[in-house]
Amino acid sequence: MRWRPLRLLALLLCLLVTPLSAALRLELDARDLTEREREASQALLAQALQALPPSLVERLDRRVQVRWSQTLRHDAFGSARGRHYIELNRLLLPALADGSAAQRQTGRSHATLERELLATLLHEIVHLYDRARLWSPADQRRLAQCRSQAARLGAVGLADDCRGQTQRRFTLSDDPRLLDLAGWPQRVGRRGEREPRNAQGARSPDVYELSHPREFVAVNMEYFLLDPEYGCRRPGLQRYLSAHFGWRPAHASDCPADYAYLNAGLDPQRDILGQLDPERVYAVHYLLAEPNQAWVSRWGHSMLRLVVCAPNTPRGPDCLLDLDQHLVLSYRAFVGDLQLSTWDGLTGAYPSRLFILPLSQVIDEYTKLELRSLASVPLQLPREQLEGLVERAVEQHWSYDGDYYFFSNNCAVETLKLLRSGSARADLQTLDSITPTGLLQLLEARGLADRSPLRDPREALRLGYRFDSYRERYQLMFDILRQRLPIEAESVEQWLALEPAQRRPWIERADLRAAAALLLLEQAALRRQLLLAQDDLKRRYLASRGRQDSDLAQAGGAIEQMLRDSGFLSRPAELLEHGYGLPQAAEWQRLRQQSQARQLQLRSLAGELDGELRQLLEPQRLARIEAGERNLGELGRHLRRLHQASGGLQLP
Amino acid sequence: MNGLRASLLLFGLGLALPGQAGSLGTLSDNTGNALFWSMVTLLGQPVMTTMALGAEEPSARLLYSEKTATLGAIEYSSSGAVQFNQKILFAASDDARLFVASDGRQRGAFLEAALRHCRDLGLHPGASDMQLASALLAYPGPP
Numbered sequence: 001m002r003w004r005p006l007r008l009l010a011l012l013l014c015l016l017v018t019p020l021s022a023a024l025r026l027e028l029d030a031r032d033l034t035e036r037e038r039e040a041s042q043a044l045l046a047q048a049l050q051a052l053p054p055s056l057v058e059r060l061d062r063r064v065q066v067r068w069s070q071t072l073r074h075d076a077f078g079s080a081r082g083r084h085y086i087e088l089n090r091l092l093l094p095a096l097a098d099g100s101a102a103q104r105q106t107g108r109s110h111a112t113l114e115r116e117l118l119a120t121l122l123h124e125i126v127h128l129y130d131r132a133r134l135w136s137p138a139d140q141r142r143l144a145q146c147r148s149q150a151a152r153l154g155a156v157g158l159a160d161d162c163r164g165q166t167q168r169r170f171t172l173s174d175d176p177r178l179l180d181l182a183g184w185p186q187r188v189g190r191r192g193e194r195e196p197r198n199a200q201g202a203r204s205p206d207v208y209e210l211s212h213p214r215e216f217v218a219v220n221m222e223y224f225l226l227d228p229e230y231g232c233r234r235p236g237l238q239r240y241l242s243a244h245f246g247w248r249p250a251h252a253s254d255c256p257a258d259y260a261y262l263n264a265g266l267d268p269q270r271d272i273l274g275q276l277d278p279e280r281v282y283a284v285h286y287l288l289a290e291p292n293q294a295w296v297s298r299w300g301h302s303m304l305r306l307v308v309c310a311p312n313t314p315r316g317p318d319c320l321l322d323l324d325q326h327l328v329l330s331y332r333a334f335v336g337d338l339q340l341s342t343w344d345g346l347t348g349a350y351p352s353r354l355f356i357l358p359l360s361q362v363i364d365e366y367t368k369l370e371l372r373s374l375a376s377v378p379l380q381l382p383r384e385q386l387e388g389l390v391e392r393a394v395e396q397h398w399s400y401d402g403d404y405y406f407f408s409n410n411c412a413v414e415t416l417k418l419l420r421s422g423s424a425r426a427d428l429q430t431l432d433s434i435t436p437t438g439l440l441q442l443l444e445a446r447g448l449a450d451r452s453p454l455r456d457p458r459e460a461l462r463l464g465y466r467f468d469s470y471r472e473r474y475q476l477m478f479d480i481l482r483q484r485l486p487i488e489a490e491s492v493e494q495w496l497a498l499e500p501a502q503r504r505p506w507i508e509r510a511d512l513r514a515a516a517a518l519l520l521l522e523q524a525a526l527r528r529q530l531l532l533a534q535d536d537l538k539r540r541y542l543a544s545r546g547r548q549d550s551d552l553a554q555a556g557g558a559i560e561q562m563l564r565d566s567g568f569l570s571r572p573a574e575l576l577e578h579g580y581g582l583p584q585a586a587e588w589q590r591l592r593q594q595s596q597a598r599q600l601q602l603r604s605l606a607g608e609l610d611g612e613l614r615q616l617l618e619p620q621r622l623a624r625i626e627a628g629e630r631n632l633g634e635l636g637r638h639l640r641r642l643h644q645a646s647g648g649l650q651l652p
Numbered sequence: 653m654n655g656l657r658a659s660l661l662l663f664g665l666g667l668a669l670p671g672q673a674g675s676l677g678t679l680s681d682n683t684g685n686a687l688f689w690s691m692v693t694l695l696g697q698p699v700m701t702t703m704a705l706g707a708e709e710p711s712a713r714l715l716y717s718e719k720t721a722t723l724g725a726i727e728y729s730s731s732g733a734v735q736f737n738q739k740i741l742f743a744a745s746d747d748a749r750l751f752v753a754s755d756g757r758q759r760g761a762f763l764e765a766a767l768r769h770c771r772d773l774g775l776h777p778g779a780s781d782m783q784l785a786s787a788l789l790a791y792p793g794p795p
Contacts, residue, residue, distance in 0.1 A: 312734050321765040324739055360743055360762075464761030473750055473758075480753050516753040516789055520746065643790035649776050651741060651787050 024049070024060040024125070029067030037097040041068070044096065044114075048121045051225045053245035056125075059134040066121070068093050077120035083131075086124040092117060109205045109580070110226065119222040126221040130214060134171045143168055155191050161426035163192045172244065173213040176429065180421040181236050182209075182216045183399075188413050189432055199402035202573035205580035223580075228253045233581030235391050236421075259394040260583050261356045262572035262595060272595045273588065274356065276308070276327070278390045282319040283307040285376040286415075286449055287328060288436055289366045290469075301366075302415045302436035303330040305359060305376055306390065320463055326359035329393050331414035332570075333404035352404035352414060353570045354396045363467045368527070371471040376464065377440060377449045381423060389422030398573055398582055412436045474524050477517040484514040496525045500627035507634050512642050519635045526628035533621045537613065555612050562605050568598055740769045741791055748788035756782055763788070 026045040030038045045066060049057065062084065069087035072079060078088040092113065095101040101113035110116045135143060146162035158166070164176035164186075172178055176192070179185070183200030187193050198210040209219035223230045224241050231238035231248070232255035242248040263274040289301040306327045309319035319325075331352055366372045381389065396418060403409060412435055420428040427446050433439040443449035453465045460466040478492040485506055489495040495503070503522065510518055541556040568574050575594040579587050614622065744766035750758045763785060770776065770784055779787075 321761065321768055323762060323765050324737070324743060458759070462759045462761060462764050464764075467761070476758065477750075477753055512786065512789070513753050513755060516749040520749050520753070640790045640792070643786055646786075648790060649779055649783050649787040651770070651775065651784075651791055652736065 022058060022061050024052070024057045025063045026125075027063055027065050029065050033068070033093075034097070037068075037093055040097045040099075041066070041093075044117060044121060047118055048125065051118070051122060051249075052125065053225075053247045055245045055247060056129055060125070060129045060132060062128075064125070064128065077116060078124050080124040080127045083128065086121065086128075088117065088120065110222070115226065119226060122225055123218040123222050126218045127214065130171045130173050130217055132171060133169065135168075158430075160430045163429045170214065173217045177424060178217065178240065179213060180417075180424075181240055182213060182220075184213060185417045185421065186429075188409075188434055192429075200396075200399040202399045202401045202571065203576070203580045204399070225249060229584060230581075231255060232584055233579070234395070235582070236388070236395060256585055259391070260588055260591065261394055261397055262569065262575070262591075264355045264357055264569045270358065271592075272599060273592045274327075276306075276356075276390070276394065278387045280309045280311075280315065280325075281306050281386065281390050282309050282315050282317075284379050284381060284386055284389060285465075286379055286440055286443060287362075288375045288377065288440055289370070290373045290375065291437070292370065292372050299410075299412070300436040301330075302412045302439060303328050303362070304389075304393070304415060304418070305329075306393075323359060323464060328355075328357045328359050328362045329397075329415075329418070330355050330357060330362065331411045331418075351570070352400075352402040352409060354393065354400055354414075354418075355570065356393075356397055366469075367467050368470050371469045373469040373472075374467040375454060376466065377444075377451050378453060378465075379419075379443070379448055380450055381448075385423035385425060388424060389419065392422030393418060394582060401571060401573075410434060412439045415439065470524065474521060477520045480517045481514055481521065484511065484517075485509060492521070495521060496528060500525070500624060500631050504627075504631055504634070507631065507638050510638065512639070512646070515635060515639050515642060519632070519639065522628065522631050522635055526625065526632065529621065529625050529628055533617055533625065536618070536621070537616060552616060555609060555616060558605065558609050558612075562602060562609075565598065565602055565605070568595070734769070734772045736773055737769065741766050741788060744788050745791070748785045748791075751785045752782070752789050756785075 026049060028038065028041050028045060030041070033041065064084055064086060066086045066088065068090040069079075070090045072087060072089045074089075074091060076089055077092070078086060080086050092101070095104055095113055096117060101117065104113040105111060106113050106116050108116055110119045142161075143165055146158070146165040149162055150158055150166040164174075164179070168174050179194055183198040184194045184196075187195050198216075201207065201210055204210060205223055206219050209216045220234070220237055221241070223234070224238065227233075228249070228251045231252045235255065238248070238252075257279065258275040258277045261274045261276055263270055263272050285305040285307065287303040287305040289303070291300040306329065307319050308322065308325040308327060309315050310322040310325050313319050313322055331354055333352055363374060366374050402414070412433055415436075416428070416431060416433065416439055419425075420431075425448075427448075431439075431442050431446070433442050440449060444451060453463065454460045457466070461468060474492050474496075478489075478495060481487060481495075487495070487506065489498065500522075503518075503525070507515070507518060537552070541552050544552050544556075572591075572595075575591055575598075576583060576587055583591055617625075744760075744762045747760035747763035748766070750760060751763050766788060767781055767784055770779075776784065776787075
């Protein structure tokens, strides 16, 4: 503390003596330049200085010479040499000097050659800044503390917020937070070591950014400084860079309140292009599909649930029951083939992508089709972290195209990475788990997940903290049925195995409670028949693959085509050729057209297949399915008759 | 059972919707994969509809015909107008069956949401949960 006034005094003296020295100076190497070339170059340098953050100009206190070089590769724009030189490609100088660079389109993302040159100059200056280790005094103190802690305690005893901070060599590009945002997340179980490959490759402004974190920083600074929309397209990075420099460009545009996302849900009434307002998100829950015995689901599946409020519900606990508004963030492997291969799952052959789905669909998939329960555990996130997480999720939805590895990059790992990069919490930096249940336990241990609403099972079901498996429901329905009707079947299995015609006579004899139970069980029976039929078709198709002649091979080929075509739903970036990051309002229109067109195409293909496949079913199977459908129809009518006869209420 | 579960997913997806393939072909925690795309398409439409909508003749319905009726806003309490949303009632059909069959002991969140919706709209004030649940049970599927 004692030396602080001294330092201030020294600083003051410096300012008095050499008022211009504490700043970056760009000097043009004007040898063998014509007058016009020199003027145009000077203008470029002045533009660059003006565009840079004042704090960068101040901290990068050195003289940097800029020269037009004839030795760069013909397709390179520029390069930083050592600490004091930046070279620009001389081939581009004539166009700058005669003014044509301002109009000449390059086909690259900064549009004109002049902007491209300016971006290049900024890019190279940022490299110099990055290499110069220009941390703020507060950062320097923290890094020193982390280093000394690492020396004393070793990597194991390191504080959460020191992970990744002990061997820093760059101002920005090896900052753990930057790496999380940029797409080089920590590898599982490697104490902070980073993934070697950046998987945020979709909707990149310039794929060069993916080559190395240092290039990532330099490329992103180009857009941060030059593109007014950068903050709307890459809001997380914009906030990070603004915080680092204590400044944001004056030209930054205001962003729309909503994020656009591609709704991969099954409800045709829902707009395929969804809009999500982070203000409407009341809470985030860790959504766990409980494990079952299939090899791919023995560990459970982890997802995140966004508790989104309906337009009329004030943000608060009431939003928990706005179930039709809730969304689920789920990393899934996209499989564009009919065979699920264990080997491919282990070796990363399946792409892993972030889907945004309606909650009700996810509940149906797990509880009805897989017969697994879902637990929804609230995460205790301060508002700022919650909104950061939502924003990050949408960014990942548009940009992430990773590989699924069963052990090292599964849903739990992906979800943890999302939580970490979205919330920016230090206590998540050192969490490591490769199983969904393990991750939940760790989150609980850190006080982040709160399981208390699940303690009372009835309340948990009533309020949607738990969604029970239909397996439990079927058993219960069967017990009720046996109490109310003298049926002979002794187990659910036996009841479901009966021919539909054998169950049918009971419909007329059922009272309201029994009829409700019968209906749920009849649905189960029908669903089972459909599964068997499907399984059967799948087996026959896979056996016939390669034999072009069979009807099945034709239908199967069409199905595989549909699977491939549906890929766009998992990789929304494919719908847009231009722009980067989050799509902006101007791109929404095109998005909507594109996605609807593809959807129509899929539907018509599905319609053609429909008839074909029905014909391929074994007649006995088809008869059972149709009989089950008739039972359901009869049950519906019977229930309505009972309800009316008892003078029940009518709903609009 | 493994096979069954795995194919369930597929099937489910498929079933659920040919046009939106959303998850078709996706493997949630990596469950199986899909033939059901096929099944889906085929069988899926009429059947699923039936199941989802509560049992009417399958022939009458198309998967995509579901409509969200907006019967005009009904004024309610202090925080503005709540729009009638038929989907909230449809979504409660399974929970309503469970509630009625179990004589009120099993109460799922979708039913809870539908009951709240009815009360917010001021439908049948004073009706018990059981009366409303049984009205939901008899609620016709979409035309």
